[in-house]
Amino acid sequence: MIVVADPAAFPAELHPTAVTIGKFDGLHVGHQALLSQLQLQAESRSLRSVVVTFDRHPAALFAPERAPAPIVSLEQKLELLDSQRIAASVVLRFDEALSRLEPIEFVRDLLVGALGARLLIVGRDFRFGHRGAGDVDFLRARADEFGYRLIVPDDELGPEGRRASSTWVRQALEEGDVATAAELLGRYHWLRGTVVHGAKRGRELGFPTANLSPDDLEGFIPGDGVYAGWFDDGERSSPAAISIGDNPTFDGVPQKQVEAHLIDARVDLYGKRVEVAFVERIRGMERFDSIEALVERMGVDVDESRRILLGER
Numbered sequence: 001m002i003v004v005a006d007p008a009a010f011p012a013e014l015h016p017t018a019v020t021i022g023k024f025d026g027l028h029v030g031h032q033a034l035l036s037q038l039q040l041q042a043e044s045r046s047l048r049s050v051v052v053t054f055d056r057h058p059a060a061l062f063a064p065e066r067a068p069a070p071i072v073s074l075e076q077k078l079e080l081l082d083s084q085r086i087a088a089s090v091v092l093r094f095d096e097a098l099s100r101l102e103p104i105e106f107v108r109d110l111l112v113g114a115l116g117a118r119l120l121i122v123g124r125d126f127r128f129g130h131r132g133a134g135d136v137d138f139l140r141a142r143a144d145e146f147g148y149r150l151i152v153p154d155d156e157l158g159p160e161g162r163r164a165s166s167t168w169v170r171q172a173l174e175e176g177d178v179a180t181a182a183e184l185l186g187r188y189h190w191l192r193g194t195v196v197h198g199a200k201r202g203r204e205l206g207f208p209t210a211n212l213s214p215d216d217l218e219g220f221i222p223g224d225g226v227y228a229g230w231f232d233d234g235e236r237s238s239p240a241a242i243s244i245g246d247n248p249t250f251d252g253v254p255q256k257q258v259e260a261h262l263i264d265a266r267v268d269l270y271g272k273r274v275e276v277a278f279v280e281r282i283r284g285m286e287r288f289d290s291i292e293a294l295v296e297r298m299g300v301d302v303d304e305s306r307r308i309l310l311g312e313r
Helices: 029-044 074-083 103-114 136-141 166-174 178-185 291-310
Strands: 002-004 017-021 048-054 088-092 117-121 149-151 189-196 210-212 225-232 237-245 257-262 273-283
Touching: 017 029, 029 048, 029 117, 029 178, 048 074, 074 088, 103 117, 103 136, 136 149, 166 178, 178 189, 178 273, 210 273, 225 257, 225 291, 237 273, 237 291, 273 291
Parallel strands: 002 088, 017 048, 017 117, 048 088, 117 149
Antiparallel strands: 189 210, 189 273, 210 257, 225 237, 225 273, 237 257
């Protein structure tokens, strides 16, 4: 997949194109259905499939204190888009200049002019341009003028017949409901980070953990608790019991610490870039009255993780 930051630099040899536009945060099943249709339509019309997305949520520019935390980093999003066999992604920097672009300029100069769009596929609630003045009706009214066809597919439904959305995914993760998040994402939610030295309390208690640095962590951190999941160091994928939170049994533990105990594995991981994927929440974060009670519960967590991940009791 070709990644382009400046539409003016979009390769002319990729023209003509089929284009979809959106934030695509998390690339959930609704996004995937849209991209699947983009691919099918592009292939049937001998067009190249192109995704136009943004480097940040628009709220990060106008109201950063209210901007939702991204489900995936930009790098993760591009990897997920690449897995969908997209020919090219155009990553627009959402800044003041882009926010002031009028809908007609967005369509005429960017989509049709720079990207060579001959087919547009967007969700029915898609809005664009200055103050969100552009919408599906705007695109439909100008299709003949600019020589493109517009397709507005039905929404993809998640569990309980509810429309899949990034907001729903984020809500599920905040509540620690990683199983529902996985249904909406069509895969396990995952974080990526660098393993750093911690306080080594886990090792002293008989449950050594790989601690992920908060400084370069990619992905939305689920709610506090203990989870069964998979740990991937680039060479192997290992079952793990993953803890998120401040570990209230001990004083002075940083908030939202992410640490994973690899089940039945001992590997030197310091300095490695790793990924952790969340399968199921075992329990919330608890404060224990004694170290002995904590160690006993950690043993139960590991056994439960082993059962969930490997089917072993």
